[in-house]
Structures are given as C-alpha cells and as structure tokens.
Amino acid sequence: MKLSRQLDPCIFSTSEIAARIDHAVLRPWSTRDELERAIEELERLNLRCLILSPTLLYEARSLTRKCLGAVAGFPYGYHTVEAKIKEVEDLIAMGADEIDFVANLQLALLGKMNQYVNEIKAVTTICRDANLKCKIIVEAPALSPLLLQKVVAAIVESTEPDYIKTSTGFGPRHTILDDVILIDRVLREKNVRSRIGIKAAGGIRQGLQASILLQLGADIIGTSTPSKIIESYKEACAK
Template sequence: MAGSELLFSMRLPSPEELAARIDHAVLRPEAGLRELEAAVEELERLNLRCLILSPTLLREARGLTRRCLGAVVGFPFGYHTVESKVKELEDAIGYGADEIDAVTNLQLFIAGRREAYINEARALVEICRENSVKCKLIVDAALVDKSLYREALEALLSATEPDYVKTGTGFGGRPTQPEDVVIAASVIAARGLKGRVRVKAAGGIRTGLQAALLIAAGADVIGTSRPRQLLEDYRSILPLLTSGAH
C-alpha cells in the first residue's frame, strides 16, 4: 500500500466534486435523440460540468436544458480546412454552444507548416473569445509520439491562450495517460500560463482509477462517455485510494 499512499497523499475530490469536473461526451455517430435525452437527464441529475455534443445534437439539446452545452469542431481528426472549421465553429455558437472542443490540425504540424498550425488555432480561440465561449484545443496525444505532442503544445501556447488544452478525442487508438496530462501541465507552467490555461483529460476514460490518476497528474476536467459508471466506480474505490493519506 505504500506506493498508493504516496501517490494519493494529495486530496482527491469527493464523488460530487468529481462529477462537477466531468464533461459528458455524446459523440458516437449512431447517437440519436434517445441517447441525447438520457444524457441531459444525467447531466442534471449527477450535476456534471458540461455535455459535449456534435453540432447536430447541439441544436436539439438547447431546447432540453439550460445547463452547459459544448460542441466539437473538426472532430475527430482535425484535418479539415481552417475555413470549414471556422464555419463549423460559427454554426455551433449560433446553435447555443457554451464551449467548443476543437481538434487542431496535426497534419499541418507534422508537415512542417507550423505557422499554419498556429494561425488556425489562433483564429478559433479568437472567435470563441469574441463570443464569450470557452475554447478547448485538442492535441491528440494518442496519434503522435511524446516529443511531437509536446512540440505541438509548445507551438500552440507560444501564440495563443485557449481556456483548456485537451489530451485526446477518444478516437486515437489508446486511452489518454497520466503522462499526457503531465506533459500538457508542464508546458502550460513553462509558458507562465498556470491558472489561465487548464487541462482536460479525455479519451478512453472509463474507470474511477483512471480518473484519480489523471487528476493526480494535473487534470482539471475529465471527459468521458460513461459518467454514471465512472462515478460509481470512483465512489467504490475512493476509500482504498485515500486510506493512508493525511
């Protein structure tokens, strides 16, 4: 138990506090109105942070709840043109999005088009800011090696200041890892942006232990498609994780 006691000597959130840090993602292409209505019910009953949707479902959801609603842009791989992303973003804002989770174009960065990569991100952040909408920029750590992931984050944060950087989409081939969060948090701190830019961990997060490890690594928000199951699991293991912490 010594390792567990050391790792979780920090205070972990209560289940209720964790719920308030969870974004519920409803992004499967086959999700319809029945899934949307169930997600809205969970959003309100569990007091989740936000519900993240496709622009199509966002249009339907705004009439169902006054709670936080977000939309994805350039999802899931981000290789859309900047013009199409801007239009998608503007549409989502028009549909009532409170937050935007936008996938950055790693193809540009890998191809050496650093300025185009930065300019796209800057444009998306500026449109969000002009409309008082929170912006999360996604650099999918599952798609690239750790070095390139760090370099892409450094490039973004050298030129723009989103509300959050986000570690994945859930379509990248592996779950997000604590190291992904640590890298993002370290780049934020190195840029002097701690407290101004936060970290959202997302991608394959399904268990309470995953959530605890990611929070311990520095995640401010957890994205998951299974909030109820995750919270039930977290509630069951929390006493074990904190039994030696003081």
C-alpha cells in the same frame, strides 16, 4: 514519467469528481432517447458539461439550461480552415457554451507549424469574442513526447485557449498519465498554467483513473461513461 509525490486516489468526493466531468455524446448513431438520458444525467449528477455533435446540440438547446458544448473539426481535424471557422460560427449561433476544437495535426506533422498555430489562433479568437470556452484537442496519443511538447509550446506561445485537451478518443491509444504530466509541465514552463487548463479525454472509464488524472494536472475529465466513473469511484473509495 516518474511521479515526484504520493497520490491519494480517494482524495475527492464523488460530487467533486462529477463537477469536473464533461459527458461526451458523439457517436453518429446516438438517438433522441440517448440524448434525453444524457441530459437527465447531466442534471441529476451535476456534471460539468455535455459535449455533443452539432446536430445533437441543436436538439439539446431547448431541453436544458445547463452547459452544452459541441465539437468542431471532429474527429480528425483535417477539414480546411475555412470550413472549420464556419462550423465554429454555426455552433455559436446554435447556442454552444463551449467548443472542443480538433486542430489539424497533419499540418504539424508536415512541419507546417505556423499554419497549424494560425488555425488555432483564429478559432480561439472567435470563441473569445463570443465569450465561449475553447478547448484545443492536440491528439497526444498520436505524438511522441518530444512532438507533444513542441505542439503545446507552439500553441501557447501564440494564443491562449481555455484548455488543451489530450484526445478525441479516436487516436491510436487511450490517454495516459504521461500525456497529462507532460502538458502540465509545458504550461508551467511557459508560465500560463494559471490561465490554461487541461482536459483529459480518451479511454477514461474508471473513477480511480479519473482521480489520478485530476491530481496529476487535469482540470476536466472527458468521458462517454460518467455514471460508470462515479459509481466505480464510490465503490473503490467507500469508507
């Protein structure tokens, strides 16, 4: 998509970039040492939140008072809706502050949009009732622009998650600028942009990349390499 305005890649301070980063620690082989390093980074860099597997969430809850989120239905989302609802309820009981929920994209691809949306509506309602932030992962890299537009529109016409998230990082490609631009456009067309944010995640490794995504509509950057993003941004934007 063609940009309608000039962007300044160095418009943010490093602290502003850090405050909008969710640090994902989701590899199945992540160790206790890695978790402790991630918590130290979360607190030292003042990152927005730490996003963990259910197992690591349980370990981390006693180690920090900062924001801790967890994934549900991760990474492919094709668990049964009953299993995913139980998982979300368990995460709430474990002390999650936020849920990054992988919607069952196969339902949408099979034309079962009502089932797809109803699953999302159920989880969004559970999170809202528990006063948790809910991010719905639509896996934009697996969708054509037309289908991405259709999926996002169907979600926000039925319910209002706190965020639409681009990708798990397990999709067929990384998140690109067009994904964020398109989601932002749909949210604006549906007049919900002031209530629903965008989380860009999947292959975001550089500070300038994060800055441009934020300027194009992302509210949060999801990454497994927050220090790399912040240090590369400092280097690129040093005055």
